[in-house]
Amino acid sequence: MANQAWQGIFSAAEVCFMPEGHFDHSTGLLTVYPRRDGGRKPFKYFTMWKSSPVFSETVKKAWSSHIDGSKMFRLVCKLKKVKQALRELNKVGFTDVQAAGLKAYQEMVNAQNALHSNPTDASVADAELKAIQEYKEKHKAYLAFLSQKAKVNWLKEGDENTALFHQSIKARRVQNKVYSICDMNGNWKDTADEVSEAFLAYYRMLLGTTHEHRTPVIKQIVQQGLVCQDHHRSILNAPYTADEVKSALFSIPGVKAPGPNGFGSYFCKDAWHIVLMMVRR
Template identity: 40%
Template sequence: MNVCSGWCFTHNLSCHENGRIIIGWCPNAFNVDIKAVNSQFIHCWVQPKTGAAGFDCTFVYGFNDQQSRSHLWSGLKQIHQGRVGAWLVLGDFNAISLSDDRIGGIVRRSELTPMLDCMNECQLSDIKATGRYYTWSNKQEGDHRVLSRIDRVLANQMWMDKYDSAEAHILPEGDFDHTPMLVCVYPDVSLKKPFRFYNYWCHYDELLVIVRKEWEMHVSGCVMYRVVQKLRNIKIAIRRMRNKGWTDAEIAVNSARSKMVAVQNAMHENPRDISYCNAEKEAQATYKQAQKMLNSMLQQQAKLKWLKCGDENSKVFYQALKARRRHNRIHAIHDMEGNWLTKKIQVE
């Protein structure tokens, strides 16, 4: 187990040369006890620190060929025989359990049987899922296009009873071949984000128009109340502009992502219609270009971390100080006549 930036990580690199599974968790939120590791799954005990009930959890990444996956099914069955209580199994099984789980390729009964038998013997079933149905695409064109449902979130009845509001959200795949999965177990708690003014807003003429308009509005009351109220009105107006996507980069990303998701939604609703293939590729290319624009803008905000932590007696401060010392070096000094006075002086 490795610890990085307050998070804990483990993997199965010792069981496979490519290290096919990586698990990360926040130790302030969960206690995770690794029980078994092999080349196709990592089995562990998860105990939330909120006081909620703990459960067994198995992260799966099955091999591509059917014969090698037999060790996955036998391993899951062995876990089932040696445990009691709630159990969650999730990941990329690289297998299907129904003929409808694939479009664009031949489905044989012998391919469905192993996973079905394992689910029945282990008493596992799919938890409630929203979003995409097919979770993988080979990204080919025309008749070569294949869509499959090979990523799953399974659980036994005890886990579903303990977490009856849990849902698996199958998210848009973007420019990946697999769709990300997000398992939501606890209710969302919406926190109001504090207002922050970004200096790059000053490059837009609309800012001066907004400030002038709100500052010239008539407000009754004492001087201090008028000042505070006008500043509050300016903040509300700026936040309203920001939510609409003030900067060109944000507008481009939001627009490109919406178009890409719309094309992918249409493709999943009509998976046999190959006309959406080229439209998806064009939408992905536009989205990637918009992301580059946004990342270029975000690089200007990188100094915010130094402004926040630089004056503190913190690890961030000393790491930055060491980095500056490595670069601030004077290698030689000479006078007006070109005579060398000293060499290799390091600035402290």
Template identity: 30%
Template sequence: MTVIFWNVRGFNHPKKQKNVMDRVEKLQVEILCLFETRIRENKAQDVIAQIWILWKKNLQFSVLKVADQSITIQGNLGGRNVYISAVYGSNSGAIRKELWNQLYEVNDLVGSNIWIVEGDFNVTAEALESSSFEDGHLSSYMEDLQNCMTNLRLVDHPFFEPVFTWSNKHGVGFLARKLDRVLVNDHWCEGFSNSHVEFQAPGVSDHSLAVTWYSHESLASRPKPFKYFNFWALHPDFKEVVGKSWVEVVQGDPMQALFCKMKRLKVEFRAFNKRCYSNISGKVAEKREQLERKQIMTLTGGNPGDLAEERQIYFELMDLEKAERLFYQQKEKVDWLLDGDQCTKFFHSQVAVKRKRNTIRVLIDERGNKLDTFDSMADELVNYFTRQIGTVNGNVQGCFDLFLRDLLGYALPANAKVDLVKVVTSDEIRVAI
């Protein structure tokens, strides 16, 4: 599914009409939003001339709300209930304030559903989003946009290509700004984790074309690097798992033995995590249902042993909820997370937003080629760092010990080599830690 938003001034011009249709066909667009079309009135009798939203007949969408600076449609996208708002903000900051009120009204209708807001806001959110950036001053109109995004919990969808989406195309007094943006709520990040946004070349317009794929090609499934989670240590079997693995004899010098034991322990930890904490949120929900069933049995006159079982299940649930909170806290790096925040949608939404922000879906190599598959990006990264640190530079020559000594103006005393190879004692380790 592909959705594009494009500010195309003067859609009457045949050249612009052809260019738009060529782009639509090439990108296989299913939902098209055009802004500032300036169609003559006799050619646009039943539409708002500044904002057009068109979708294919096979899609189940309907118009939810129409206003002078925004149109919102509602429908099914990928089997999910989705709200799409096309925005064209006024050039007047005073009139544009009404746009924020319109979005607040739409937010009340959206509720806890998936929402995406795209279009030309005609204002930047940060001072750095303008080529005329100087002192970092925020205007009141920029603060209006920031406040709207914060209050509605909308975030910029990570995007590919230029930061600036509009330019005045003047040779003298050139100015470029990010006036177009794609905003999503946390439900979008959870529901469409593989979505992708790209701002493409403006073509016949002065605004970049915004393309949104709700499900872009996902990266190939690869083994995940090992990560130690702190909550493992809270499990009563943790020390036993570590102890059984650690006492097994390993041949080699102490450093080699330590490396082999740590490597072997990773395998044990993976199995331990899969056995005890795999799908931690699911285990919490399952344990909570088990507790509720046991509570009903106790209250309906069960046998005397039900109360003890209920208490045991309750403590097991508390342990799982604590492990879940620590899991998301460490994964999301949210140090301010409180105990009362555990097991809430806020947990999952924060992780989903961060995962989307940190996912790299496109790379550009030194020849300007776009790489968007896992293998091509992996090869490029290996080649890049090989060129940086993995090749021999013939211009770099070695140096003698005496040269380094003269350069540093210092040399270790002769008896220092004894301390450098001396065995580290347990007391020294304890003092250092």
């Protein structure tokens, strides 16, 4: 109900429509909240990191750490090691991919202007080619970052869709924000602490309490419904191949929400040559 310019200025706004009563329209209650700091952001793997020349080396070094324990424990620990290494890699060359892209673009323009002034100088021509390649790499990383943040793919390879990405990212941020909520007692909460406590209280009640009069599951009743037969069990317990594991992981779109550890299918695709032995087990 608001255009992009309005949303850009009042991004922390919420509207609540009241009952229409005897009118032919509903009253809209508009509240503009102060901008809130979202706090520390959880780790999330970005596919732009693979453009770094030391990406494979960084992941391989962290993944090769010796860890004792069960296979699942080792996998979790290795992912934590990789997470730490990628955070350091991000600080080195990807902290502000937009600024890096703009800087590379200006350096490319300067190199091209220098070539126009000295068209016969081979060293200037080489510098121009190097600047173009550097800009392409930085800009590709920036577009990959925007695409993953917006969860929108390129309309066509090579098209410029930065405006589309920025618009989609803003829309997702607005959609994911919760400024007010009605708690379990029917009371509206509209401060950051109250909203957080309302969520926590609900899930403490849902998951953190013991039901004294819980009805036990009766096996005979379960057997009356659809259950796995012997041929189903044989399919579920059948051995699988590495190609089947790869096919399953690669079929998951990279823009899908990652798991609690922050790694989505993009990581498996980008580092499959390193992690395949552990993942397929």
